[in-house]
Amino acid sequence: MxxxxxxxxxxxxxxxxxxxxxxxxxxxxxxxxxxxxxxxxxxxxxxxxxKRSGLDQSLALAFTSLVLFMLANAYPLLRMNIAGRVQEGSLLTGIEELYSQGYWEISALVFVVTFLAPLAKLLCLFYVLLPLRLFGRRAPKAVLVFRWTELLSPWAMTEVFMLGILVAVVKLADLAALTPGIALYSFASLMVSMAAGDAMLDEHEVWDRLEAAGD
Ligand SMILES: [Zn+2]
Structure with missing residues (x-):
């Protein structure tokens, strides 16, 4: 069927x-x-x-999250002006900076939970949901990929990273003039859209559809 x-x-x-x-x-x-x-x-x-929501809402939120994810990584998070010295930082330059200062474990962890896991989770969702929605078909290995999506969920910690940014902003506010960048707003929106996507996704429905759909 x-x-x-x-x-x-x-x-x-x-x-x-x-x-x-x-x-x-x-x-x-x-x-x-x-x-x-x-x-x-x-x-x-x-x-x-x-759930009342269907695959359309889940796919729309996954697409929104992917666009926000690209914006959050393409633009600077913060611009700091410390006594006339202006510095801009993005998510990936922050990870590089941690690595170059010798904190390779923390830089690897930040890379996994703020970049790799959210991106992999969104791509896995597209891989599973798009063929189901468009053709009523199951992509090759879709069952395995959907299991990975569920396993990846706890590792996509955009909200923890956002909390870290806010703590840093509060602490730096007295020392430097801070200007939030496009990526900061994108990251905050990404946190909301990924949480909404998790709330909307009906895993039971996806498993039933995966079982019913042909390869
Ligand atoms: Zn019972």
């Missing part, structure tokens, strides 16, 4: 079973409408919810 629109129906495999995570009761996975939730008939625990 193919699903061609974000809200279109898709098949849930007949044999799909689900176990309650609280009391281990096993039963056939119910077919939910958007906004509905499945509760365990024995203990009442909420097993999963079908």
């Amino acid at each position: 193919t699903a061609r629109s974000g809200m279109a129906e898709y098949a849930v495999a007949e044999h799909a079973l689900i176990a309650c995570h609280d009391c281990d009761l096993l039963f056939r996975k119910p077919r939910l409408q958007p906004g509905q939730k499945a509760c365990c008939p024995r203990c009442g625990a909420v097993l999963f919810r079908r």
Whole structure:
């Protein structure tokens, strides 16, 4: 069965079973409408919810995040004026600076959580969701890639980096005249759009669609 629109129906495999995570009761996975939730008939625990948003919203937010990610890396984060000496810094020059000062572990960590993991997560999402949305088809190895997407999520820590920037800005404010760059606003927006993307993405729906779609 193919699903061609974000809200279109898709098949849930007949044999799909689900176990309650609280009391281990096993039963056939119910077919939910958007906004509905499945509760365990024995203990009442909420097993999963079908979110109101569809693949269209998830894809739109992933695309927004990708544009913001490019802006956040292409422009300077901050311009500092310390006693007439002007210095501009971007995310990647900051990572290079950390490395050149000998903090290679911290520079590697910052590179992974602020650059590599968010970019990889967005690209994996496109790889899985675009063929499903456009053709109702599963891209090669899409199941594996979607598992990676879920594993990458905790490592994409744009919000922690944003907090670090804000602390640095507050501490430097007395010493230097600071001008926020385009990248700072882009990074703050990226943090919001990635959080919204996580909230909108319905993993149960994606797994069901991946199972129902052909290669
Ligand atoms: Zn239960």
